[in-house]
Amino acid sequence: MLGAEFEVDVTNIAHGGISVARHEGRVVFVADAIPGERVLVRVTDDAKKSFWRAETVSVVSPSEHRQPHVWAEASVDRAPERRAGGAEFGHIAPGHQRELKRQVLADALQRMAGVDSDVRVEAIDGEPDGTGWRTRLRLHVAKDGTLGPFAARSHTVIPVDSVPLASPEVARLTPLDERFNGATHVDIVAPSGSNAFVLAGDSTSKGRPKPHRVTELVGEREFAVDVRGFWQVHHGAAQTLTSAVQDAIDGDLFDPRASNHDLYGGVGLLAAAVADRFGPTTRITTVESDALATDHAASNLVEWLGSQAVTSRVDRYLQGLRGSATSWRGATVVLDPPRSGAGKEVVDHLVGLEPAQIVYVACDPVALARDVALLRERGWELSRLRAFDLFPNTHHVEAVATLVPAG
Template sequence: MGEMQGKTVEIEVTNVAHGGVAVARHEGRVIFVSDAIPGERVLARITEDSKKSFWRAETLSVITASEHRRPHVWAAASIDRAPEDRAGGAEFGHIDIAHQRELKRQVLADSLSRMAGVTTEATVEALPGPHNGTGWRTRVRLQVAEDGTPGPYAARSHRVIAVTDLPLATPALAAIAPLDEKFPGSAHVDIVVPSVGNPFVLAGGATNADRGRAHRITERVGEREFRLDARGFWQVHQHAAETLTRAVQDAVDESLFDPRASNLDLYGGVGLLAAAVGDRFGNHVRITTVESDSLATDHAAENLVEWTGAAAVTARVEQFLRGLGATAGAHERDSLRRGTVILDPPRSGAGKEVVAELVALGPAQIVYVACDPVALARDVALFAAGGYELGGLRAFDLFPNTHHVEAVATLTRA
């Protein structure tokens, strides 16, 4: 612990950083500060000064407010509370929604410029829903305190905060959230409201061992239905699956798409984006969806059954690609080079190994669905070094009132 930790400082907030924090400087030192907005002057408490290059701080009060500041959409996360008592999960809730999107645009543009040398004019597109960015979550995980009380963690900690409402949740989810019940012995409580059928409240232990087929649910996207496990991955915003389906369909360059090539859907989950490609290009499409979760690939096989050329493979993506590279003959290599790859990695991005394997296979185009702008920018730079350039890019506000932003990028051989 350094000598500044716990000290209060008055700082000018200059710009936004990745991760839901703003940037300020104090005596030449960079400070990443939460609950502030660029342009504000705030009173903040230093929470971490052990790093030589920067400190972290939390806003205690606002001295000069931004014109974009509004009352927090979630009273439990308001600046009126002590920082340690503020609920986490809505870290942009004090910012006007249009300015939230502008800040997310800046983070995406700055990341691509700094890490990949790419300039983008992409704006962050809104999804349908209330104008203040509430009422969109169809899935919420509440943590459980030692006394059995459920709630979100406090921002940047593992302390459970009791709350009386969940404003980011859809009205249907908020109506069944067991906020005043106790769950002794559980690690967390999952509330899931699928678009078809009954909602679920699932108390769980510390592992995923309690996942099971007893909790199969159905999600509808347009005219298509997907089966999945209630605790399996699905987009959280009630309009996200449909938005990404259309965005991926639009991002694929038809002139480069060969339905009979070896098309791939990597980190494919239960087959949402593979089905998006299939629905755009017809039931003769060949596409293999790859996912490490065997329960998800079981469902993907079922969800993609109408495409005779579709297959669902359970494997880690890097191992699957390594195997392809090692075993593919001349005909299959040609088929892979003519192929389109849908790439939807976790927040950490695809990374060096997966990018290197893809570059070696040399597909005609890659549609990259990214939930982290810094990971995307890093991977775009890696692809550029391998001869791929960024073409189209769109960004979507899939997580209003948080710092998260989704992007869909198309990469083609330069």
């Protein structure tokens, strides 16, 4: 059936920005569709017996929430293999994008963790159509040196004339009409407190690019970060998460002198959020596997005498505490794991250290739900949850959850 075309009625949304339909009893995961639509699809993957994957070829009966795509090069009007990737919700009205993200998050929590949630996905300041927010952009280089994003679900570079999700400064600097022979990608970075950069790179090179320190601003606070290092991409995300983490901490459970931790801490953004809320006596340790980020974290947290930055993988750091007399009783732990989540080993170590509360920052709703399920099995409960639309016109959503021991 590979390449077969047929019409389907789209019924609901699934994790990953794809919709769900059925054809002759078989589940079909459909890209570029909206629940409630009837679309003509083409099968792109039939390797699994239980489901197929398909692309929308054309829309037969459009949803009331369908809009002209914010990125012409990603529109359903183009052949599927020529659609730019990275804006897979751009054909959906912004308010309905947030509703679909809410459904995915709430469904994952209910299905995987047994938690019913009335969470909503909050919009943050920016353009009403969800464009103009990316302060960091990576484009890829085709064999002929031209620049563009990958096509959706492939590694084919698509030439484009615009980058509408980019911030105005990033869009202005993006060299779409230049050739980059010898490079595999180009990064355009516009820090809030430093000059912007256009950086060609080669992902096949074994050496790490030379570090270059830039400054990011969150309110009046400055953060040192490497120009290619991790920093929140949306121009308002760092401030949003700072405030959300501060609000998520139960002040009655917080002890500034306990062994408070920021795990997967990067350059110390969330550790600083904690210390800013609770004052100069706050003890907090940030743990991060990237040594350069840890160096920057040490600099960013220097004003708090009770702070320290540790270079280590989180699982190894926690493993090293196992069997010792170490206890985190009374401690608050901020957890900001990668998209795959924290996982069983980290959760087991955390529970064994007996902290007072965990504030979990999640960029993947399924990983969050999986870890919430692990914590609930070990006697913890979800007490607070907020979600934020930090990636408009994509399927991604950020959530901040508070978990405490049950009872």
